[in-house]
Amino acid sequence: MVLRSIQQRGVNGIDGYIEELALLHSKIEEISEISQYKDGIFILRPTMEAAVELYKYRVETINRAICLFNKDLTNPDSGYIARLAQNAIKLAGVHYLGRVYQDLSLSNNEELPQIELEDVRWAIKKMEHHFRMYVKLKEISEEATSKLTSGYQADWQKVLDTIDSKGGKASISDIMKRTRWKSKHALEILQSMILAKIIESKRIKPPRSKEHVVYVRYGAKIPEVEKWLVRDEEASH
Numbered sequence: 001m002v003l004r005s006i007q008q009r010g011v012n013g014i015d016g017y018i019e020e021l022a023l024l025h026s027k028i029e030e031i032s033e034i035s036q037y038k039d040g041i042f043i044l045r046p047t048m049e050a051a052v053e054l055y056k057y058r059v060e061t062i063n064r065a066i067c068l069f070n071k072d073l074t075n076p077d078s079g080y081i082a083r084l085a086q087n088a089i090k091l092a093g094v095h096y097l098g099r100v101y102q103d104l105s106l107s108n109n110e111e112l113p114q115i116e117l118e119d120v121r122w123a124i125k126k127m128e129h130h131f132r133m134y135v136k137l138k139e140i141s142e143e144a145t146s147k148l149t150s151g152y153q154a155d156w157q158k159v160l161d162t163i164d165s166k167g168g169k170a171s172i173s174d175i176m177k178r179t180r181w182k183s184k185h186a187l188e189i190l191q192s193m194i195l196a197k198i199i200e201s202k203r204i205k206p207p208r209s210k211e212h213v214v215y216v217r218y219g220a221k222i223p224e225v226e227k228w229l230v231r232d233e234e235a236s237h
Contacts, residue, residue, distance in 0.1 A: 044093050046115040053120045054092070058085035080134070084127045091123035155179075155189045156198060160217065163199070168222040169214040190215060204228040 046054060065082035068075055096119040162178045163170045176186050193199045197218045205211040206228045216222055 044096065044113050044115060046092070046120065047117065049117045050092070050115050050120045053117060053124070054085065054089055057088060057120075057124050061085045077135070080131065084131060088120070088123040088127045091126055092119040095119040095122050152189065152192055156193055156196075159189060159193060159199065159215070163215060163217060167224070168220055169202070169216050169225050171212060171214050175215070203230040205230050 061081050061084045065078040068081060069078040072078075092115045096113065096115045099119070100113070158179050159170075159175055162175045165178075166174055172183070172186055172190065175181070175190070176183065179186070181189070190199070190201075194201060199215050200218050201213050201215055202225050203211060203213050204225055211230060214225060216225060
């Protein structure tokens with residue numbers, strides 16, 4: 001319900017939630033009556049200012065996630081953005097404890113511990129920093145993968161030509177003979193093509209021949225290969 005309401009109002013609807021937030025905060029006040037338990041367990045709650053800051057950040061990140069999701073349904077980043085505020089809440093608590101742990105003694109201190117505004121702002125800043133770094137590293141990875149793929153193109157074509165010339169299937173020996181590659185390079189190229197779903201390996205056992213691996217185009221059904229295919233249960237015996 002809250003998410004649907006936020007979708008309808010957008011970021012401008014933040015102020016409209018302050019009253020609701022005050023009600024939630026009053027509930028937290030009631031819970032604080034049982035904040036102290038035995039063995040030092042307690043409920044760590046935010047101050048009003050900290051709660052407002054967290055709530056604003058939560059609405060902002062949900063709006064960002066919705067906008068990204070509507071723009072590209074396949075982009076997983078919308079899910080990460082939607083959880084930024086949740087992680088910020090946890091980090092704010094960690095930051096608070098890091099600041100005051102030396103003086104924190106629930107047995108001698110009647111004041112209940114509270115996450116303060118500086119803890120929340122630190123947590124939000126850290127979450128945004130890490131998300132920016134994630135996006136940057138993702139872009140670098142995609143660029144590197146693209147360059148690597150383009151560098152393999154010529155070698156990939158040689159493998160495909162060999163497979164086609166051998167009736168749709170080729171062994172590593174066939175590929176090495178045609179390309180004059182060393183085994184290490186041949187295996188590297190074949191593995192990259194399998195990962196890219198360009199080819200796939202099949203283990204076969206032809207009549208009067210040893211069991212061996214052949215490579216076919218991804219998804220290709222070569223009758224000869226399917227006929228001699230070694231099933232998993234057969235290979236285990």
